[in-house]
Amino acid sequence: MNTSVTSIKLVLLGEAAVGKSSIVLRFVSNDFAENKEPTIGAAFLTQRVTINEHTVKFEIWDTAGQERFASLAPMYYRNAQAALVVYDVTKPQSFIKARHWVKELHEQASKDIIIALVGNKIDMLQEGGERKVAREEGEKLAEEKGLLFFETSAKTGENVNDVFLGIGEKIPLKTAEEQNSASNERESNNQRVDLNAANDGTSANSACSC
Numbered sequence: 001m002n003t004s005v006t007s008i009k010l011v012l013l014g015e016a017a018v019g020k021s022s023i024v025l026r027f028v029s030n031d032f033a034e035n036k037e038p039t040i041g042a043a044f045l046t047q048r049v050t051i052n053e054h055t056v057k058f059e060i061w062d063t064a065g066q067e068r069f070a071s072l073a074p075m076y077y078r079n080a081q082a083a084l085v086v087y088d089v090t091k092p093q094s095f096i097k098a099r100h101w102v103k104e105l106h107e108q109a110s111k112d113i114i115i116a117l118v119g120n121k122i123d124m125l126q127e128g129g130e131r132k133v134a135r136e137e138g139e140k141l142a143e144e145k146g147l148l149f150f151e152t153s154a155k156t157g158e159n160v161n162d163v164f165l166g167i168g169e170k171i172p173l174k175t176a177e178e179q180n181s182a183s184n185e186r187e188s189n190n191q192r193v194d195l196n197a198a199n200d201g202t203s204a205n206s207a208c209s210c
């Protein structure tokens, strides 16, 4: 069995209140909060999972969706190996915003970034909420742009783990030596990220004024 750990730097992007932090909370703590406070700046959390007998450590940057924080996003996606672009299936405007994020990532992020398009809050459809973004619209965008596609509910947990496992399965699992040299390279490119990453297993809400 391969005992090396592959770290995957992953960023979440999407309009405010689509459920980015809730998806992370479900994945990391298997929990949900009805009235979650908006993220300020960004939050950092980690979670380890086993994929094909290999340990993968997700280093997760959960960015704030509010417009006033939009200029900070490049700092978080610049060296990311994976991104979740999240929208709310009951909010068409959030799907338009998701399209913009996909375009920006393809123009500005690492050329081999793995992107998952995630339509969240599908539980609301069972509770009388009206679907405003058809599943086919999401699938079409994902197919056109080469993205993974999922519909999720952070509230019930439906498909949330599958998003992360899907990403983990797409990223080549590295040997320990390759992993060390990749993280050294990332360290020199982005010291701020790795300073925060030292807080393994904790979450940090960092109000960033940079």
Ligand SMILES: Nc1nc2c(ncn2[C@@H]2O[C@H](COP(=O)(O)OP(=O)(O)OP(=O)(O)O)[C@@H](O)[C@H]2O)c(=O)[nH]1
Binding pocket: 014, 015, 016, 017, 018, 019, 020, 021, 022, 023, 033, 034, 035, 036, 037, 038, 039, 040, 063, 064, 065, 066, 120, 121, 122, 123, 124, 152, 153, 154, 155, 156
């Ligand atoms: N019904 C339902 N509500 C959800 C779901 N995910 C999140 N919410 C609710 O939607 C609201 C916003 O969720 P957040 O996780 O804070 O959204 P966010 O995208 O991180 O928001 P910002 O931090 O402002 O960018 C909260 O009240 C959550 O409880 C879901 O899957 N279903």
